């Protein structure tokens with residue numbers, strides 16, 4: 001099968017081929033592709049070759065070309081041969097006995113005298129089929145019309161040639177109306193008299209001509225006139241010129257007179273779908289130099305269509321009755337669309353009557369959203385966030401509200417009157433900017449800290465606007481609609497770096513589903529299985545078809561961060577995400593997310609996103625503004641950031657430690673909440689602002705020195721590893737953090753390449769509202785990430801669906817930052833400052849280890865620890881007796897104590913060494929309980945003091961009391977003198 005199949009797959013005219021599956025010939029086609037050339041016999045191959053040669057010869061004299069895979073020449077060739085044999089037999093050998101006999105027992109016997117005309121009919125039908133195979137046309141109408149004509153003519157012949165009866169023999173029937181003539185004509189003559197039957201049959205014969213020629217009866221005079229004009233050659237030359245695309249100026253006077261011209265267009269020049277032949281559909285517009293000419297041709301073809309639609313064919317049902325008000329007027333009159341869409345001047349909105357013409361020079365510039373401004377090229381220094389160009393760090397920009405509007409205007413005003421969803425996001429950031437700046441930018445604390453220069457990041461070139469690839473795709477889409485008789489047309493497109501969104505409008509009365517159901521055929525036609533259909537494009541009466549660009553562009557993070565949006569959005573947690581489908585820059589404020597799930601299969605671009613996110617923060621924020629905890633169980637992705645001053649702990653690569661770090665984040669969050677509660681603030685931003693303004697009063701005697709809390713970003717680059725290491729703990733921590741951390745200025749970014757329900761659990765999903773989905777392998781994965789399908793059609797390498805705070809996903813191409821750029825930025829920030837690691841981040845490690853294996857045994861373990869430390873006697877049998885537990889349990893408690901280095905290893909029947917002194921008991925108990933050690937105590941390994949101001953929360957007495965409580969209810973027993981083994985009563 002593959003020969004044929006592969007031929008089809010490489011065909012540019014696949015829309016047509018796709019029709020086969022749906023047409024009546026689909027079966028035949030499917031059967032045909034079962035055979036390879038080798039499998040076909042020589043005879044069949046010769047026949048096929050012969051049929052194609054005849055078909056090709058016929059088509060060579062016609063106006064249309066036909067894609068190779070769409071040709072169906074066998075049947076018409078059979079018809080043609082029959083027509084030739086019939087013609088030769090009947091016309092060239094009249095009176096010949098053999099010829100008459102042959103005729104009497106074939107067509108003559110069936111249709112009578114009509115058989116003399118049949119060669120013409122068959123030849124005509126064969127010619128039709130050569131040009132209109134079932135792969136591209138529905139020929140039922142022509143076939144029905146011909147059958148009606150032949151049967152009614154045969155019946156008339158029967159009625160008016162003596163009405164021969166079958167008993168007279170076939171030759172007699174052949175001299176009348178044949179068997180069919182006798183059956184139909186004879187029956188009708190009997191029922192409604194021969195006169196009545198003649199009138200009826202004549203009417204049917206005329207009707208058959210209308211059907212064959214697709215002529216509505218009321219247009220008969222016009223059609224006759226057209227036929228006459230054609231015969232005398234009145235318009236032929238001119239229309240040929242039109243088809244050849246030689247009319248150069250259709251935009252002016254030609255278009256104004258097009259209605260007149262169109263009325264004179266011969267009806268047979270239109271195809272069977274009611275559309276006129278549209279040269280632009282058949283000829284992809286690939287020559288930019290000739291684009292104007294190509295547009296001209298399309299406009300002309302629209303003009304023809306306009307007239308056709310004004311006619312009395314099937315469209316007249318849905319068109320306004322008045323010619324003036326009909327859609328005729330809109331074909332050459334494009335309306336300004338509302339977003340940065342390249343409006344196809346060669347495919348103006350043909351269906352929406354409200355659209356107005358816009359002169360080309362007044363049309364919005366194509367998708368030039370947020371182009372680098374003059375003077376803001378690669379050599380311009382990147383302003384520090386929170387400042388307007390030309391102002392100093394920390395300065396409050398003038399009138400942020402206005403600047404917000406100006407930003408939107410600056411970014412999109414040239415192209416749209418309505419902000420896109422990405423703009424809305426940016427607008428949110430603008431508001432945030434205002435509040436951030438009004439609190440005083442944190443950069444004032446880091447007077448000595450300078451952000452990296454914009455030159456650390458590479459800048460890209462001018463984005464492409466409209467390429468040959470776009471034009472070819474438009475042609476393929478229109479061709480597909482035409483092949484499937486769907487009244488739809490591409491009216492514009494917005495080119496993004498990775499995909500272009502083609503806008504398709506359907507005719508009134510045409511179901512949108514007709515287009516959306518074609519998704520597979522569209523994919524086939526444009527040779528991509530990554531076609532995504534939006535129905536409708538939000539805010540537009542148009543269907544969006546997103547198709548990958550064969551000439552995709554890389555989005556440089558440097559461009560995103562240098563955009564006007566990025567400069568205005570000065571929140572320290574704002575990052576550059578990439579570009580949307582309209583070519584607009586997309587930024588996101590991580591503080592607004594407030595937590596983000598990033599998922600996609602291997603190689604889809606997650607790590608690249610994480611890189612551009614971190615680099616964005618390093619480029620825009622000081623360590624005093626943003627601190628990070630980077631968790632990188634894969635050990636490779638985040639290593640370049642090792643030692644940056646924004647880190648609060650060294651990069652965590654051990655999944656267990658990572659789980660513990662999350663525990664620390666929970667504590668940090670609770671601590672921040674306590675502060676907020678104690679000082680009466682609702683959000684960390686307000687608290688920080690009050691601290692900066694020196695408005696926070698500390699309690700009497702407190703030595704605490706208040707400092708603004710930095711935002712804390714926790715990045716986990718492979719959640720699956722954490723979930724494998726400690727699923728329950730990790731999920732608990734994530735849920736706690738995500739539920740509360742927003743007001744505390746703590747935000748999570750969780751990335752995974754395994755978006756399965758055991759990694760991204762329902763609880764995690766419910767609490768992480770923002771999602772960034774890169775390409776995944778299945779729609780199931782897409783649902784896990786986005787709660788909807790779509791991510792499986794992404795094309796990888798940074799192509800993503802971004803759903804901030806659960807909003808409708810927007811498609812973005814992630815920004816790219818190279819290793820060299822990362823290196824430069826990291827070097828700069830590391831030269832500026834050293835990290836101040838918080839020792840306590842992974843400190844609860846011991847505790848969590850205990851937690852995971854202690855399970856429900858915490859209380860007996862605490863009791864065992866106290867017994868052994870106080871007695872300094874590490875005996876298992878003592879534990880059995882004192883704690884009244886069995887041998888196995890006592891042994892397990894001892895193992896737990898050993899793993900915490902409270903006792904030494906087993907030495908056979910000897911008691912174990914006790915490694916902790918009675919003085920250290922409180923700290924050990926606190927550690928076992930996972931709490932901070934008592935104040936003033938030397939913290940055992942892994943337990944360090946909490947943040948300043950909290951030391952006094954954990955007093956010795958309190959711990960003592962807690963320890964005492966562990967003994968409540970336990971019976972006091974004597975210290976053992978024998979070892980556990982002896983207690984087993986074994987030898």
Ligand SMILES: Nc1ncnc2c1ncn2[C@@H]1O[C@H](COP(=O)(O)OP(=O)(O)OP(=O)(O)O)[C@@H](O)[C@H]1O
Nearest residue numbers: 601602603604605606607608753797798814815816
């Ligand atoms: N935004 C982007 N722009 C251009 N190319 C990109 C982009 N993102 C990713 N790529 C390309 O895709 C490759 C894989 O990307 P990346 O390493 O980020 O994938 P990943 O999803 O993190 O995969 P893994 O899970 O295996 O680490 C990159 O090496 C790069 O060539």
